[in-house]
Amino acid sequence: MKAWRVHELGEPRDVLTLEDVADPTAGEGQVLVRTLAAPANFPDVLLCRGEYQIKPPLPFTPGVELCGEVVAVGAGVTRAAVGDRVVGTPVLPGGAFAEYAILDQANVFPAPQALDDAEAAALTIGYQTAWFALHRRTQIVAGDILLVHAAAGGVGSAAVQLGKAAGATVIGVVGGAEKAAYAKELGADLVVDRRSEDFVDAVKEFTGGRGADIVFDPVGGDAYTGSTKCIAFEGRIVVIGFAGGTIPQPALNHALIKNYSIVGLHWGLYQAKNRAVIDDCHAELTRLADEGLLRPLIGERLSLTGGTDVADGVGRLGDGSTVGRLVFMR
Structure with missing residues (x-):
């Protein structure tokens, strides 16, 4: 072969x-x-x-x-x-x-x-990662405001669609006009081009100062740092990876003062720790695909x-x- x-x-x-x-x-x-x-x-x-x-x-x-x-x-x-x-x-x-x-x-x-x-x-990988991040690690519910970094990427695009399927309002952050158009096609309610806009200001303005209830971050670096500035009261930042190349060093006193959570997701660990949940996840993704809620x-x-x-x-x-x-x- x-x-x-x-x-x-x-x-x-x-x-x-x-x-x-x-x-x-x-x-x-x-x-x-x-x-x-x-x-x-x-x-x-x-x-x-x-x-x-x-x-x-x-x-x-x-x-x-x-x-x-x-x-x-x-x-x-x-x-x-x-x-x-x-x-x-x-x-x-x-x-x-x-x-x-x-x-x-x-x-x-x-x-x-x-x-x-x-x-x-x-x-498999992108959608299961996003599903575990949103449904098991941050417990997304209808009405949440979800901020997705790299919203035109593989795992970010999955998070946009799954966020919308869960009834959330989705803000997608991308780099470039072509990626912005793609994130809009995915269903994002607001798309922010980080190359020409400050996503922190955009999130605050769009939410009336409330901020994002959930931040989906596969980027790290400046994306994570900015997210801490626009996270809502009792918000959750889920760390997926560090595609930006810089691993953040979070200030835990800031998480304490603003009352938000930082959670990690290692999708691969579920294969060793709780494999049955992966089957449940695939069944749910299949249902959503059959109903036309994700593609x-x-x-x-x-x-x-x-x-x-x-x-x-x-x-x-x-x-x-x-x-x-x-x-x-x-």
């Missing part, structure tokens, strides 16, 4: 190469899928750089989620059968940027019928095994120049 592989760590454009490798084989409790669609995610950028918390041995294939067709199952598999269209997270070092991939059956879910291959492929907006559909699409696409994601979900198609 053809697979994109990393033999040495570095920037995606420099280290991703398309190669012919042996087809993988499903072991006990595993599922072999033919990759139909694989989105680019920021962890793929970090994997190439060697900066992700998981460091697979070299050489490896990135790609942390996919939509695929089951072509074989190992002994003991009960969650999938040959011919099923599924979504899930593959077993590294054999990631999704390949014609075939192996998944542990616990990480295999039925692909929602309401979504096409590209849309379904983008449902990943795909910015680009590129070739999985043609030309330099994968290396260039993951590179552009790392540069912050992509808009919407970028998905590689078979």
Whole structure:
């Protein structure tokens, strides 16, 4: 099969190469899928750089989620059968940027019928992360004001749609006019372009001084610092990641004085600590998709095994120049 592989760590454009490798084989409790669609995610950028918390041995294939067709199952598999269209997270070092991939059956879910291959492929990590952040870590309710940083990104765009589905008023912060248009299409009630506006002032004005009840922050750095200036009484800041490159050092006396909470989310821990909740989450996401309340907006559909699409696409994601979900198609 053809697979994109990393033999040495570095920037995606420099280290991703398309190669012919042996087809993988499903072991006990595993599922072999033919990759139909694989989105680019920021962890793929970090994997190439060697900066992700998981460091697979070299050489490896990135790609942390996919939509695929089951072509074989190992002994003991009960969650999938040959011919099923599924979504899930593959077993590294054999990631999704390949014609075939192996998944542990616990990480295999039925692909929602309401979504096409590209849309379904983008449902797992981003939407599950946003769902856990909003529904388990910050307990979003109808009427909340939700501030989403990087609202045109993979996980941010999911938070916008899930916030609207929960009945919240959503403020999206983006960088650039094209991303602002995308966030508006997602359903954000107010979109702030951080390149031309101060989001702190915009939030205060839009909320009449109340501030945001929930801040969804996958960026860190200045985004986090500004959020502490426009967080509401009893507000919650949920820390998703640090795509901006700077890990904040929060002043806990400020959280005390303003009476807000700082909570973290590590989605991957649920796989080890409370796996049943992941199944519940997928069932809820499928329901929302079936009801038309969420649909990943795909910015680009590129070739999985043609030309330099994968290396260039993951590179552009790392540069912050992509808009919407970028998905590689078979």
